[in-house]
Amino acid sequence: MKKIALALALGISVFFAACETSDINPNDKNSVSLHFEHLVGTEAFMLNTKTFTNASGEDFTISTFNYFVSNIILKKSDGTELKFADKYFLVKESLAESKVITLTDVPAGDYTSVSFMVGVDSAKSVSDVAQRTGVLDPASYGTDNMYWSWNSGYIFFKMEGKSTKSTNAAKDYKFHIGGFGGMSAKTVNNLRTVTLSMADLAKVRKNIAPEVHLTVDARKVFKTSLKIAESNTIMSPTLGVAVANNYKDMFAVEHVHNDEM
Amino acid sequence: MKKKLGILLVLTLILWGCSKEKTTEPDAPMVLFEVPSTFPNTSYKMESNPITEDGFLLGKKIFFDGKLSRDGTISCAECHNQAYAFTHHGHAQSHGIDGQVGPRNGPALQNLAWQKTFFWDGGVFDLDLFSIAPIENPVEMDEKIGNVLEKLRNDQSYPPIFKKAFGTEEVTTERFLKSLSQFMLTLVSANSKYDQYKTGKANFSNDEKVGLTLFNEKGCGSCHPEPLFTDESFKSNGLPTDFFRNFVDFGRFRITELSDDKYKFKVPSLRNIEYTFPYMHDGRFSSLEDVLDHYADGGMADLENLDPIFKKNTKRGIALTSKEKSQIIAFLKTLTDEEFLKNKRFAP
Numbered sequence: 001m002k003k004i005a006l007a008l009a010l011g012i013s014v015f016f017a018a019c020e021t022s023d024i025n026p027n028d029k030n031s032v033s034l035h036f037e038h039l040v041g042t043e044a045f046m047l048n049t050k051t052f053t054n055a056s057g058e059d060f061t062i063s064t065f066n067y068f069v070s071n072i073i074l075k076k077s078d079g080t081e082l083k084f085a086d087k088y089f090l091v092k093e094s095l096a097e098s099k100v101i102t103l104t105d106v107p108a109g110d111y112t113s114v115s116f117m118v119g120v121d122s123a124k125s126v127s128d129v130a131q132r133t134g135v136l137d138p139a140s141y142g143t144d145n146m147y148w149s150w151n152s153g154y155i156f157f158k159m160e161g162k163s164t165k166s167t168n169a170a171k172d173y174k175f176h177i178g179g180f181g182g183m184s185a186k187t188v189n190n191l192r193t194v195t196l197s198m199a200d201l202a203k204v205r206k207n208i209a210p211e212v213h214l215t216v217d218a219r220k221v222f223k224t225s226l227k228i229a230e231s232n233t234i235m236s237p238t239l240g241v242a243v244a245n246n247y248k249d250m251f252a253v254e255h256v257h258n259d260e261m
Numbered sequence: 262m263k264k265k266l267g268i269l270l271v272l273t274l275i276l277w278g279c280s281k282e283k284t285t286e287p288d289a290p291m292v293l294f295e296v297p298s299t300f301p302n303t304s305y306k307m308e309s310n311p312i313t314e315d316g317f318l319l320g321k322k323i324f325f326d327g328k329l330s331r332d333g334t335i336s337c338a339e340c341h342n343q344a345y346a347f348t349h350h351g352h353a354q355s356h357g358i359d360g361q362v363g364p365r366n367g368p369a370l371q372n373l374a375w376q377k378t379f380f381w382d383g384g385v386f387d388l389d390l391f392s393i394a395p396i397e398n399p400v401e402m403d404e405k406i407g408n409v410l411e412k413l414r415n416d417q418s419y420p421p422i423f424k425k426a427f428g429t430e431e432v433t434t435e436r437f438l439k440s441l442s443q444f445m446l447t448l449v450s451a452n453s454k455y456d457q458y459k460t461g462k463a464n465f466s467n468d469e470k471v472g473l474t475l476f477n478e479k480g481c482g483s484c485h486p487e488p489l490f491t492d493e494s495f496k497s498n499g500l501p502t503d504f505f506r507n508f509v510d511f512g513r514f515r516i517t518e519l520s521d522d523k524y525k526f527k528v529p530s531l532r533n534i535e536y537t538f539p540y541m542h543d544g545r546f547s548s549l550e551d552v553l554d555h556y557a558d559g560g561m562a563d564l565e566n567l568d569p570i571f572k573k574n575t576k577r578g579i580a581l582t583s584k585e586k587s588q589i590i591a592f593l594k595t596l597t598d599e600e601f602l603k604n605k606r607f608a609p
Contacts, residue, residue, distance in 0.1 A: 126386065128309055132434065137434050149390070149394035150394050152384065152390050187519075
């Protein structure tokens with residue numbers, strides 16, 4: 001009796017396993033959404049009101065936390081890549097809907113990793129104004145500017161706030177990081193690509209639109225002993241290199257929801 | 262191609278014929294932009310923004326409109342005055358909103374279609390992207406480009422002109438910037454006495470002739486080559502860096518952050534130079550005599566990137582007698598293009 005049950009169970013699971021792979025119909029499509037959760041260490045973000053401590057023991061608040069995400073690639077277990085060309089996103093802590101990026105028309109399959117660029121690639125950075133629409137439209141920023149007009153290029157990452165350790169009169173800090181490599185001369189390139197594997201896999205099916213939850217740890221911006229006391233204003237691309245190298249490591253995939261719809 | 266042009270001509274003639282009743286004297290069809298026969302190809306991609314009369318007129322209206330500034334007082338034309346080849350006459354450094362002063366002297370706006378970079382440090386590489394800079398600069402117009410577009414949308418006179426120029430009333434960033442470019446691209450100066458001399462339509466005096474020869478033989482022409490009188494490069498001509506008491510302008514270095522670019526500035530065109538005073542990126546020299554004295558009289562600073570051409574003699578600079586200086590100046594004044602400075606087409 002036991003043996004039969006075991007055989008049955010085995011049979012069923014083999015059956016299911018078989019089902020599971022044959023279950024992927026490459027003609028099926030669904031969307032994948034990337035959810036960016038901003039944290040400081042493990043603490044939840046709170047603009048302006050909450051004070052955090054960085055790796056050097058300095059206090060800081062955050063009033064602005066923005067960055068561009070582009071050139072997203074989803075990679076399957078068999079190594080094939082799905083590229084989302086010409087899609088640009090501006091993620092802002094102050095704007096809830098900007099923290100969810102929805103990628104549509106993703107063919108069914110098991111995706112093992114996600115990668116993206118933090119910033120606006122050089123081709124787009126030198127493109128005709130006709131191609132600068134949506135979040136790339138320089139007229140779209142209002143007072144929260146993400147474009148350098150005097151040194152043509154986008155601000156890829158912007159973080160501002162207050163700190164008692166700042167040596168300036170306003171007791172604030174401002175990190176504006178940009179630099180796509182230059183058009184008329186070779187200049188600093190602060191474009192960074194982040195690649196994250198997804199242990200849970202993102203299983204796109206006709207009835208599954210995976211949600212990839214990423215944590216973004218702003219504390220990592222100060223990782224390599226970047227001290228507000230020493231540099232409260234970073235706006236030149238050269239000084240920005242260290243910051244870009246830090247923030248490229250602030251992203252992690254926390255988990256993936258593969259819930260049936 | 263020629264055939265098509267012929268057909269077009271005939272068509273225009275026919276159309277003229279039709280409209281004769283309304284306008285007694287039809288204007289000659291406006292040639293808004295042409296590459297002068299002596300000029301090289303443009304750097305600007307003309308096909309990305311074909312110049313039309315309506316686009317030009319829209320750009321001109323915008324250029325003269327104070328709405329572009331926060332408090333409505335400062336238009337582009339405020340600092341770029343046609344009579345002085347679109348420079349800020351009477352101001353060594355440009356004065357903007359609330360009387361604030363920026364550190365740089367406004368350059369002439371002319372032959373922009375041949376320019377690869379804009380600003381004294383070349384920070385902007387596309388004319389279409391340029392206008393955002395003065396609009397958003399806190400000491401110039403101190404406005405946000407998004408607000409400017411909103412002001413134009415709410416101004417009854419604008420949407421119909423956008424429709425004429427671009428097909429619909431929509432006021433977009435691209436249309437706004439490209440119409441400004443259309444206006445600026447038409448600012449072509451190529452009809453000075455020098456140009457007429459080159460094409461055999463005018464004569465040079467002896468001093469002017471000698472001046473032109475000296476200009477090239479003494480090396481001025483290596484950085485300021487004919488016919489545009491700039492090679493678009495960034496160079497240091499040894500201006501002492503202590504001109505402002507508490508500010509040092511690093512020039513091109515500000516953009517590239519390469520130590521080789523410290524104190525280098527874009528070689529400016531010398532067209533209409535008689536009218537674009539004061540001179541240099543900070544307007545430190547008020548006359549051409551002062552400029553020539555700077556080049557010839559050993560006042561150059563021994564900056565780390567001072568151009569080697571100025572280090573050939575024991576005295577830094579380019580050796581010139583006072584006679585030679587005045588002959589070079591006589592030649593430089595032949596670069597004045599009266600037609601350009603007075604052309605009513607560029608006036609509001």
